[in-house]
Amino acid sequence: MENKIFELELKTLYAISQKIGGVLDLDSTLMSILEILSRKLSMERGTITLKDRDTGLLRIIASHGLDPVAQKRGIYQPGEGVTGSIFETAQPFAVPDIGKEPLFLNRTQARTLTKNSLAFIGVPILLNNEPAGVLSVDRLFGPEVDFKEDIRFLTIVAALMAQFVQLNRKVERREAHLLTENRSLRAEVSAKYNHFFAVGVSPVMQRLKKMIRKVAPSRASVLLLGESGTGKTLTARIVHELSHRRRNPFAKVNCAALPDNLIESELFGHEKGAFTGATQLKKGRLEEADSGTVFLDEVGELPMPVQAKLLRFLQEREFERLGSTQTRKVDVRIIAATNIDLDLAVDEGRFRSDLFYRLNVFPIAIPPLCRRKEDLPLLVDYFIEKTAREYGRRFRFSSECMDVLSAYHWPGNVRELENLIERVAIMAETSCIPTSMLPAYLFNSRGPAGYDLPPATTASRLELMERKTLLESLARNNWVQQKAAREIGLTLRQMGYRVKKFKLDGIIRENKQRNMQFKNLSN
Template identity: 40%
Template sequence: MNRGNGHCVQSDSEMLVLREASKLVGHSHPPGYAIDRILRLLSELLGLNRGRVLLPEPETATLRIQFAYGLTPQERARGVYGRGEGITGQVMETSQVGLVQDIDNEPGYLRRAVDRSILPPETVAYIAVPILLEEEVVGVLAVHRLRHRERPFRADLNILEIVATLIAQILRLHHLISESTIELAAETAVEPSVDDTGAEHGLIGTSRALRKALRQARHVANTRATVMLLGETGTGKEKFARMLHAASNRRDQAFVALNCAAIPEELLESELFGHEKGAFSGAVATKRGKFELADGGTLFLDELAELDLDMQSKLLRVLEERVVHRVGGTRDIPVDVRIVTATHQDLAAAVNGGTFRLDLYYRLNVFPVHLPPLRERTEDIPALARHFLASANAEFDREVELGQGVLDRLASQSWPGNVRQLENLIHRAALMAEGPLISARLMDTILAEESRIHHTGTSGDAAQAGSPGPGQTAGGVRPYARVDPNEGARLLAAVRQCGGNKTQAALMLGLTPRQLRYRLEKLGLEA
């Protein structure tokens, strides 16, 4: 940066960063898309590396890294600071710029997120600037830079302060300020609610059907009531469960998820309740089960209808007595767990058919919430499509956008695979696009391919759309069907291809592990 007549003259790189960052402010993508790209520009064009945006969590005001470029997931997770703690916390507390010219000689620099050994061996500086919105500090923007550079620190500070202002506008436009800061929540007298946190957990949309499900959850978010999520495959049950946990008073404790259909029957009890050392062959150490891991928090049990009657009985005992017995153990282990379950099957029909216990059904079906299929919330498709495209661009390092007519094509589909099918399709389109736009013609081609996939029914037994591998359906699990006497060779080929791993083979075939074992047994191929 040069100075002439008392005014700053921006370099070409600085002007490019500011111009591109300004374009992102009014973009329709989620805030993570815009902020990640701004941090990337700072790193690649100006050498302001490992940029991160820290926002205070509701109620506690604990600063946490929400967006970053150049940090691993582990480094981001470590980036948590109390108000006034370290350089970052002091910037949030005082609204003053934090400038450390040598992190090795600054006691207030905590080295919490990024270990010193990861950084260059030369002198490294750290700059943190407040993110201000109407003179209120709503977050912190921080970067590393090499100390010995031709660019003066003042030049970097100027750029970072401007960028921080743009980031504040991005946050405000996407309604994240009210969710991420105590100050603005107090000013507007808005309590954080389940409706406010839905988008943060991938529940994108403003349709009446989705908002109804979110409102239902608000009534029980802070209770012990067991919630049962009902809906078709691909409607986002685990995302909803995570959102419910985040909106509860258990949010600071563990959220643990288990797909009951993905665990072999002989291992399911150990997964749920744990086992003692020596309880069975291979039990070389004591293991805590999912209930113990979720103690104080939330346990999400997906595909609950896959549990056999014996396991249902053991689950009922835990719900009634709030204690678990590890496999091979004798002592009661108390657990305080909030249960959220999910199924796409008709549990009432399963009760009537004798495959699901009536007493367990009543225990679990305390507060059912129906998640709407995508065809009942088509007005949410544009927002979902843009959200998935932003994630695809970030994941695949692309910069494509939706061309004219694409959203019209998407809105006209029935979406038997629901939101997961739409996500898969958008990711596929982002990879296949040869230019800066996903054209309507490309989308027509992909939709034509998609139409060849057979989705059986709409009650959740539908296969989820995806890009099938060898012998695989388009993602998801097939509904029950009669065993075909001629399918033995195909089943065995899948097992061989997976090195004998039947769980992996079942997933490749679009079956649950239990369905695969049943077929092999019926065909006399189990051995």
């Protein structure tokens, strides 16, 4: 007999364990477990009661042998009846004859209380040693088996149910957190989107808005061109939010921020053991963003081997993870951005021409701030309001200050303007900011350290502006490349590349020496 019961219990527990995949649909999973108890053992009726986290009442959420009306009647206060007592004491309870037990309320009215009525057993469902609910059933085994065996087995089943409940609640909390986070991100994007269009009254911004609205609903790849600080990341996010993919992921990959040996793994993923340090499987951003958008920032910095793999993905929409031969397909829209001249990079052999043509389906040039001076007063007001919320300090620029700001060429673009206003907000001692509070470089029309840009001979206008931006940032940061790179949003590697590209080593060295001489004289 014992061997037969043991075998039945094992088969029942195995069948119950197979239901773990249904944790996302808790009610139906628990219902299935009760059906297994009925099918495998002798249980005629069973109920699972959980505490309602809002009301504190105990409610039957799954049952077997009860009709829906009877199940709805199964509501108890903690401590009320047999179910409430089991919950409150966190101890099992066995009733040999429900017809003779005054605590048995028969609230569901599913049982007929007569002499020789069925036996009833209940055990608590415990989460972290605290009662979360009650599992109650008619006897599982026949009268020849001791009640203790029913209780022992039900306690095991209740422990499994507790794991289901705990996992389900974790999933619910995670989903609630993601929903809140998603709403927050959408609200943030919406606010930035409204700001982006509200302060764009200049003709170039009006044209930009029109292009964004045209391309957003399409499937076309978009290439965003523009200097650092113009808002390429925000523009990419707006294109995504205006597309049919807006409810799906938006993944950003900074192609210059990762070492060459990791960028391929970041994009395409890798299998466990694919390389030293690959201790577990990792999905790439393309795979994670399936049905959504991937934004490749600084795409001009991609290593050539990764460019070839990206080209294949754009052509065939398929790829393999590092260390895998399995071909995967995903539906992802690519938006790329660069602040370098990709035409020149193609001519110099640093960027594949076929990849450039694939990315350049719909190019959008983000205008620098110097070409949208009409927007400057609105941008200033916007950032003043923003810093007022953050620092609790309101101020305004004098008309003389606004003249200086309007005359300045803003090589760092909107990001530089935002940083300047934040600095003023920190330093401001009066509500009206005089010109004396503005940094000295704003008054220098010739560029940092007197270095004017060379005339446009063979270099493109974009390159000239880029060189000018580098020089001015270096001057503001005492010719320290790391600080200048941080100010204009570049990595140190990118800065080093541009210093070599524009042959600025001599200028940097000369100015550092000049600063050192000045420092020695001062001492």
